[in-house]
Amino acid sequence: QKEVEQNSGPLSVPEGAIASLNCTYSDRGSQSFFWYRQYSGKSPELIMSIYSNGDKEDGRFTAQLNKASQYVSLLIRDSQPSDSATYLCAVRLRGNNRLAFGKGNQVVVIP
Amino acid sequence: EPEVTQTPSHQVTQMGQEVILRCVPISNHLYFYWYRQILGQKVEFLVSFYNNEISEKSEIFDDQFSVERPDGSNFTLKIRSTKLEDSAMYFCASSEAGGPRELFFGEGSRLTVL
Numbered sequence: 001q002k003e004v005e006q007n008s009g010p011l012s013v014p015e016g017a018i019a020s021l022n023c024t025y026s027d028r029g030s031q032s033f034f035w036y037r038q039y040s041g042k043s044p045e046l047i048m049s050i051y052s053n054g055d056k057e058d059g060r061f062t063a064q065l066n067k068a069s070q071y072v073s074l075l076i077r078d079s080q081p082s083d084s085a086t087y088l089c090a091v092r093l094r095g096n097n098r099l100a101f102g103k104g105n106q107v108v109v110i111p
Numbered sequence: 112e113p114e115v116t117q118t119p120s121h122q123v124t125q126m127g128q129e130v131i132l133r134c135v136p137i138s139n140h141l142y143f144y145w146y147r148q149i150l151g152q153k154v155e156f157l158v159s160f161y162n163n164e165i166s167e168k169s170e171i172f173d174d175q176f177s178v179e180r181p182d183g184s185n186f187t188l189k190i191r192s193t194k195l196e197d198s199a200m201y202f203c204a205s206s207e208a209g210g211p212r213e214l215f216f217g218e219g220s221r222l223t224v225l
Contacts, residue, residue: 034213043202043216044154088154092212097142097166099214103153 001026004091006102014110019076021087021105026070029094033065035074036088038104044088048074079109113137115217117203123223124193132188132220134203141208143186145178146216147171147199154202160186161208193224 005024013019025033032051036044050056050063050072062075072091076083086104093100116135124130136143145157158168158178165178177189186205190197200219206212 032212043200043219046213046215049213090214097159097161097212098144098156100156101154 002102003027003093003100004089004102006089006105008105010106010108012108012110013079015079015081017079019079019083019107019109021074021076021089021107023072023074023089023102024070025072025089025091025100027091027093028067028070030070030091031094032092033063033072034090034092034099035061035063035072036090036101038086038088040086044090044101047087076107079107081109081111083107084109113139115203115205115215117201117217117220119220120218121221121223123225126195126224127192130190130193130197130222132190132201132203132222134186134188134217135184136186136203136205137215138184139207140205140215142166142206142212143178143180144204144206144214145188146202146204148202148219149196149199157188157201190222193222195224198222198224 035048037047038044048063050065056063060077064073086106088104089102090099118133143160148154158172159166175191202219203217204214
């Protein structure tokens, strides 16, 4: 079982719509969860972190965590063309210093 | 805003040559990392470094790889004898000690092995 899974393919959303991204992780003891945005050819940029069950909002971004289901999600409201990027889910595994990354979900916002 | 800086941004080398990638982590950070991303693939962990020693490494980080903090600011990744499959983007990252430890990444060094 992969440590962090992001399974859905490229997501196309019209400008102004909500983009919804999902991520599952294998280690039930994981405590820290992150969403990074990566533009093509660039480095990952931290956009959200979440550590406890529930929702966390920051501007147009909302992260949701459900530890019982081992599930993290990211909502992007009022999507803008500048949101077109690959979004990486990352999890700090129990007892580790490193972050494990999912393969990412590409989002394309159509003007 | 403090940032992680990496040099070179792009290096082209011949197979079998040694390569050193350099990083200057954020100044008050104590954990340092190297990750790599082969084109079209996911970001993969190589090694983490704390208190002047390796704290964790992946199976990718074999004897051809080494890391060093030669002074108070630089953090380097050396690949002793490069292979074609080492071609990738290499990212340095750093984080504060304690807490959830958000990682902040540098802009990356693209390595092309011919």
